[in-house]
Amino acid sequence: MSDEGGTPPIGTRGEAGRGSPASSPSAAARSLAGRQPPRKPVVKAKAQQHPPADEAAVEPPPSGAAPRPPRGASGTRRLRSVTDADAAAAAAEAARRATGASDDIPGGIPLDDVLTAIAEAARRVMGSDWERRLATMLAALRTRLGGDYAVDEFGFDPQVVEVMAAAFEPIAEKWFRLQVRGIENIPVDGGALLVANHSGTVPVDGLMTGYAVKKHTDRNLRPLGADLVFSLPFVGQVARKMGATLACTDDAERLLRGGELAGVWPEGFKGIGKPFAERYKLQRFGRGGFVSSAMRAQVPIVPVSIVGAEEIYPLVGNVPSLARLLGLPYLPITPFFPLLGPLGLIPLPSKWIIEFGEPIRTDAYDPEAADDPMLLFNVTDQVRETIQQTLYTLLVERGNAFF
Amino acid sequence: MGRVVLVTGVSSVFASRFARALADLGEDAGISKVVGIDTMLPPGDIGGVKFVRADIRTPVVGKVIAVEDVDTVVHLDVTMPTRGRGGGAKERNVIGTMQLLAACQRSGIVRKLVLGSSTAVYGSSSRDPAMFTESLLARDGASRGFPKNIVEVESYLRGFARRRPDIIITTLRSAQVLHPEIDTPLRHYFANPVLPSALGFDPRLQFLHLDDAFAVLTQAVAHDRPGTFNLAGDGVLLLSQCARRLGRPVVPLPAVGLLSGARGVARALGADVSADLYRLLTYGRVVDTSALRDIFGYEPVHTTEQTFEEFRAASRPGMLAGMGTRT
Numbered sequence: 001m002s003d004e005g006g007t008p009p010i011g012t013r014g015e016a017g018r019g020s021p022a023s024s025p026s027a028a029a030r031s032l033a034g035r036q037p038p039r040k041p042v043v044k045a046k047a048q049q050h051p052p053a054d055e056a057a058v059e060p061p062p063s064g065a066a067p068r069p070p071r072g073a074s075g076t077r078r079l080r081s082v083t084d085a086d087a088a089a090a091a092a093e094a095a096r097r098a099t100g101a102s103d104d105i106p107g108g109i110p111l112d113d114v115l116t117a118i119a120e121a122a123r124r125v126m127g128s129d130w131e132r133r134l135a136t137m138l139a140a141l142r143t144r145l146g147g148d149y150a151v152d153e154f155g156f157d158p159q160v161v162e163v164m165a166a167a168f169e170p171i172a173e174k175w176f177r178l179q180v181r182g183i184e185n186i187p188v189d190g191g192a193l194l195v196a197n198h199s200g201t202v203p204v205d206g207l208m209t210g211y212a213v214k215k216h217t218d219r220n221l222r223p224l225g226a227d228l229v230f231s232l233p234f235v236g237q238v239a240r241k242m243g244a245t246l247a248c249t250d251d252a253e254r255l256l257r258g259g260e261l262a263g264v265w266p267e268g269f270k271g272i273g274k275p276f277a278e279r280y281k282l283q284r285f286g287r288g289g290f291v292s293s294a295m296r297a298q299v300p301i302v303p304v305s306i307v308g309a310e311e312i313y314p315l316v317g318n319v320p321s322l323a324r325l326l327g328l329p330y331l332p333i334t335p336f337f338p339l340l341g342p343l344g345l346i347p348l349p350s351k352w353i354i355e356f357g358e359p360i361r362t363d364a365y366d367p368e369a370a371d372d373p374m375l376l377f378n379v380t381d382q383v384r385e386t387i388q389q390t391l392y393t394l395l396v397e398r399g400n401a402f403f
Numbered sequence: 404m405g406r407v408v409l410v411t412g413v414s415s416v417f418a419s420r421f422a423r424a425l426a427d428l429g430e431d432a433g434i435s436k437v438v439g440i441d442t443m444l445p446p447g448d449i450g451g452v453k454f455v456r457a458d459i460r461t462p463v464v465g466k467v468i469a470v471e472d473v474d475t476v477v478h479l480d481v482t483m484p485t486r487g488r489g490g491g492a493k494e495r496n497v498i499g500t501m502q503l504l505a506a507c508q509r510s511g512i513v514r515k516l517v518l519g520s521s522t523a524v525y526g527s528s529s530r531d532p533a534m535f536t537e538s539l540l541a542r543d544g545a546s547r548g549f550p551k552n553i554v555e556v557e558s559y560l561r562g563f564a565r566r567r568p569d570i571i572i573t574t575l576r577s578a579q580v581l582h583p584e585i586d587t588p589l590r591h592y593f594a595n596p597v598l599p600s601a602l603g604f605d606p607r608l609q610f611l612h613l614d615d616a617f618a619v620l621t622q623a624v625a626h627d628r629p630g631t632f633n634l635a636g637d638g639v640l641l642l643s644q645c646a647r648r649l650g651r652p653v654v655p656l657p658a659v660g661l662l663s664g665a666r667g668v669a670r671a672l673g674a675d676v677s678a679d680l681y682r683l684l685t686y687g688r689v690v691d692t693s694a695l696r697d698i699f700g701y702e703p704v705h706t707t708e709q710t711f712e713e714f715r716a717a718s719r720p721g722m723l724a725g726m727g728t729r730t
Contacts, residue, residue, distance in 0.1 A: 146647060146726070149644070150638075155687075227530040230686075250536070
């Protein structure tokens with residue numbers, strides 16, 4: 001113990017407990033007071049914040065607590081002076097920190113920079129006249145919230161279609177790489193009945209056909225849907241707002257007489273829910289109802305062949321019992337659904353081709369010819385064969401489904 | 404000698420106002436007397452209408468027809484209950500119509516009958532066509548409640564028409580009148596602070612303006628317009644549009660729940676939706692009024708939207724009224 005009060009022996013590392021608190025502080029206390037060069041820079045930094053170093057022989061560890069009163073009468077005088085000095089120094093330090101922080105340490109991104117960034121982002125997304133466009137959008141939103149917009153008798157809301165078309169554009173163009181052919185076969189005005197093949201487990205082909213028609217002709221396709229669509233919550237509501245209505249002769253004729261473009265998928269659930277192995281083989285093609293509607297309304301039938309929808313959700317299995325329980329026509333199992341959960345809902349990026357074929361005229365027949373079942377079956381077969389042959393041709397042209 | 408018109412159900416505001424409007428037309432329009440019949444007193448002043456307190460569910464109605472020399476019967480006592488389950492509604496609607504028709508069949512002087520029917524006869528379901536014409540039948544949703552009653556009432560009337568082909572029968576299937584003073588289920592519904600609706604459905608609704616309703620009924624009394632006609636304002640409004648225009652929040656309730664559990668919640672929020680109205684608020688209903696224009700010869704003056712805007716202007720703005728703009 002000969003070296004007590006001097007340099008701590010090697011190996012003790014200045015730990016506390018090696019001196020008597022009354023006469024000589026321990027090496028730890030001394031190093032805290034700053035008499036010797038401290039070994040840890042952290043301790044140094046904190047010790048420098050207390051300028052009266054020589055008075056701090058009994059200063060407590062810099063834990064921020066009030067100084068412990070030392071024993072003896074002289075302790076009180078020291079204590080008072082230390083406290084006053086400390087208070088003044090702490091106040092000065094606090095004041096210096098407060099001013100210094102706002103001077104040289106940035107307190108966040110300045111508001112101007114934030115505004116500039118927002119404006120720049122808006123310019124990139126919406127173009128140079130973004131302010132006017134944003135104002136228009138907000139005004140449109142307020143009008144929507146006020147309920148001041150028109151829907152027709154079918155519940156068709158043109159504003160919803162505009163938004164949906166914009167939302168589908170990247171999916172159609174970038175994901176499905178959609179090619180559209182024969183757009184000139186869609187009449188510029190007047191009614192026409194678009195008849196297409198149906199596939200893909202989920203009726204994405206209907207949405208894509210509507211998108212293609214909207215983009216290339218700026219006309220609204222009015223799809224005719226099964227009654228299941230309109231009994232499902234949310235689905236039915238959105239379908240009606242997008243212009244769909246029930247696939248029945250009353251609605252079809254009403255639309256066609258009104259000069260609208262109606263779309264029909266006569267295979268229905270038989271086509272959309274068929275196994276992947278039977279892809280691009282047309283199923284039963286309705287019961288000729290679409291032909292009679294077109295004949296009564298005297299509008300042309302445009303055969304539409306859609307290639308690519310079969311591969312988006314390859315249907316490899318079905319759970320008929322669970323589907324019956326849920327009241328659905330089928331419950332699909334694809335290679336990724338339900339295996340990957342919600343990820344399995346992402347459609348596979350197949351290449352799509354939609355070809356609008358040459359219109360089949362019905363105005364050559366009398367409207368009364370719609371009551372001749374044999375004629376209806378013949379025209380139905382003609383449409384079906386046209387679509388089937390076009391599908392084969394398009395499949396050859398497309399090559400690989402994905403690349 | 405003008406017509407003597409019997410108007411049933413005059414304890415309702417609609418029928419009593421119509422009876423008075425008819426009486427005010429007077430002899431110039433060929434109407435010499437208007438008799439109102441109901442079990443309860445009509446609300447307010449009925450002017451020149453002669454009120455007879457009698458129950459049309461009893462054979463007394465035959466005596467009234469005989470005593471007053473009634474030659475035209477306007478049956479407006481077929482109404483959808485505005486509140487609750489409407490337990491007595493079937494009794495009044497169906498049995499009352501049966502008794503009234505029996506009395507008319509026996510009478511030798513009745514030569515015209517106008518039935519104030521409802522578009523509820525078409526029911527309401529997901530399998531409905533977008534617009535109902537008069538020749539279409541209900542696909543679903545007419546198996547209980549008021550739609551079932553009204554289907555039965557119309558079937559009795561068809562039987563009556565077969566037995567008395569000499570009587571001119573006009574059936575007016577009207578959408579619900581929307582007017583601040585006329586009691587209809589939709590009027591009560593839109594008066595709620597929050598509007599309970601079916602989760603995931605946004606029905607298309609049609610309303611009828613009071614002026615159009617009176618004009619068509621008057622024309623049916625004054626002229627001979629045999630047949631069945633739909634009666635509604637042009638165009639449609641979605642329930643979401645109506646709620647936004649009123650500024651009242653919609654509270655979507657799941658379909659299975661509203662009839663039982665969630666209905667209690669709706670009631671606690673200050674709203675009561677009967678099963679019939681809930682069905683209408685799920686699937687909606689739109690009718691085609693071209694027969695009214697082409698065959699009946701009346702062009703509705705007010706569209707559905709105008710009717711609703713008039714109603715909105717008269718009602719208190721809802722709690723969200725400041726959120727949107729209207730031009």
